[in-house]
Amino acid sequence: MKRITLNIFFLFISIGVFAQAPATSFDVAGIKVILKPTVKEVIDVNMYYRGGVANYPATQAGIENLALAATAEAGTKKYPASAFKDRADAYGIDIGGSSGYDFGTVSMTCISRFFNEGWDLFAEAVANPVFDEREVGMLKEKLVSGIKQSESDPDERIEQLAMQNAYTGTPYATDPKGNETSLAGINAAAAKNYYYNTLLNKNRMFIVVVGKISKEDLTKKIMASFASLPSKAFKPVSLKAPATAGKLLSESRELATNYITGTIDAPPVSSSDYLPFRLAISNLSTRLFREIRTKRNLSYAPYAYTTTRMMPYAVMYVSTTDPKASVEVMLNELKDLRDYGFTEEELKSGKSNFITNNYMKEESSGAIAAALGNAEVLGDWRIADEAAERINKVTLKEMNEVLKKYVKTIRWSYLGDQKLATEAAAVFKNKI
Numbered sequence: 001m002k003r004i005t006l007n008i009f010f011l012f013i014s015i016g017v018f019a020q021a022p023a024t025s026f027d028v029a030g031i032k033v034i035l036k037p038t039v040k041e042v043i044d045v046n047m048y049y050r051g052g053v054a055n056y057p058a059t060q061a062g063i064e065n066l067a068l069a070a071t072a073e074a075g076t077k078k079y080p081a082s083a084f085k086d087r088a089d090a091y092g093i094d095i096g097g098s099s100g101y102d103f104g105t106v107s108m109t110c111i112s113r114f115f116n117e118g119w120d121l122f123a124e125a126v127a128n129p130v131f132d133e134r135e136v137g138m139l140k141e142k143l144v145s146g147i148k149q150s151e152s153d154p155d156e157r158i159e160q161l162a163m164q165n166a167y168t169g170t171p172y173a174t175d176p177k178g179n180e181t182s183l184a185g186i187n188a189a190a191a192k193n194y195y196y197n198t199l200l201n202k203n204r205m206f207i208v209v210v211g212k213i214s215k216e217d218l219t220k221k222i223m224a225s226f227a228s229l230p231s232k233a234f235k236p237v238s239l240k241a242p243a244t245a246g247k248l249l250s251e252s253r254e255l256a257t258n259y260i261t262g263t264i265d266a267p268p269v270s271s272s273d274y275l276p277f278r279l280a281i282s283n284l285s286t287r288l289f290r291e292i293r294t295k296r297n298l299s300y301a302p303y304a305y306t307t308t309r310m311m312p313y314a315v316m317y318v319s320t321t322d323p324k325a326s327v328e329v330m331l332n333e334l335k336d337l338r339d340y341g342f343t344e345e346e347l348k349s350g351k352s353n354f355i356t357n358n359y360m361k362e363e364s365s366g367a368i369a370a371a372l373g374n375a376e377v378l379g380d381w382r383i384a385d386e387a388a389e390r391i392n393k394v395t396l397k398e399m400n401e402v403l404k405k406y407v408k409t410i411r412w413s414y415l416g417d418q419k420l421a422t423e424a425a426a427v428f429k430n431k432i
Helices: 006-010 063-073 080-090 113-129 133-153 156-168 180-184 189-199 215-226 272-297 323-340 344-358 365-378 385-393 394-407 418-423
Strands: 024-028 030-038 041-052 094-099 103-111 205-211 248-252 258-265 304-307 311-322 410-416
Touching: 024 103, 024 215, 030 365, 041 113, 041 258, 063 080, 063 094, 063 103, 063 113, 063 133, 063 189, 094 113, 103 113, 103 365, 103 394, 113 215, 113 344, 133 156, 133 180, 133 365, 156 248, 156 410, 180 205, 189 323, 205 365, 215 323, 248 304, 248 418, 258 323, 272 304, 272 323, 272 385, 311 323, 323 385, 323 394, 323 410, 323 418, 344 365, 410 418
Parallel strands: 030 205, 248 410
Antiparallel strands: 024 030, 041 103, 041 205, 094 103, 258 311, 258 410, 304 311
16 A cells, blocks of 8 residues: 555654744634744645545535645636646646545645745635636546546555445545546536535634744735635534444455455544554554565565544555465464563664654655644644654553554455455454
8 A cells, every 4th residue: 555654744744844943823814823934945835624524425525625626726716727827837836735534725835935926826726716617627537537547556446445444334435536426426616616615614724834934924924815714603523433343345356466454443643542552553564564574475565554534543454365374464463462562672663763764854844734734633733743752752551552452343355356355254254
């Protein structure tokens, strides 16, 4: 699967960058603002819209992603689509919109020298998109093409199956990208109506800015561009955890290898259990690689990771020609860690690797902005700002107890040879 680095990146940011200046939060014209000053010449601005897949029914899957993408691709009151693109290209401005499981964004990146030009386009995309029918139609075709490509990619498809399996009966079972059928039923007028009547609401929005800009200058920009945006009632949806019963979701496909995921419930990102759990799953990943790849040569790259979402989860992943043997090893390693725990050396090396991989590298302004925004959606932007301090305080006892607390059910998803899946049926039914 391709998201392991993304899931790590969203929450944990370089100590070096965060040490430059603390992030602050304040309100401007009724919009929450999170500002992280840096000495970098690159400025990243993200407008967040809360809710994600909880905002719409499954029959409208993809409407939010389409609407937000259209803000920067289907024209604004000031700039037709072609003029908008030409201006962005002329000044090296990267701007776009998208939506995922928990939130949507309109994002802009530019160098500080051209911040006025970048802000002009960003403000137009947020406040005045027009959703030109022809442009939205072309955008839909591009999105549908991307969906077809992702479904043909085994790594992408097994991730889709894992989400459907783990979150049946919840909004997370809906793919935020949508599907060919759902997007076919969404026209430009529907996307426009959704954006202006659902998303464009100060109580649903907040803005994250990272870069070389002062609070005073940013405040003036926001007041001038967004003070008149509507402010309507908004109550965040309370997501209900999925049923605990484990099951196998299998899809037959002729492939050179078989793709398998095991999904496990995880603690909320805002919980004191989350970082111990992250370290535990990281060490599980190390053990899976050692046992499945190094010792038994059953797979090229088995691993485990934890997501950062409103309803978080951990995943064990393997692609293999021997599903039965690989799943047996995964179960044995997970059971061993849950029942007997980790060593002090694993705790030390886990922290060291965590810090080396996620803190000591100079991350981009975009990475910092994404981390702060994602943390705010999940509870508080300070979760990202304080991660370095918190990770060093995790104890061996916490790391050992957290697996016993959360590892109770595994929801298996399988893509590949159905005959081999049937032969491995017994191991998929093994209970933790």
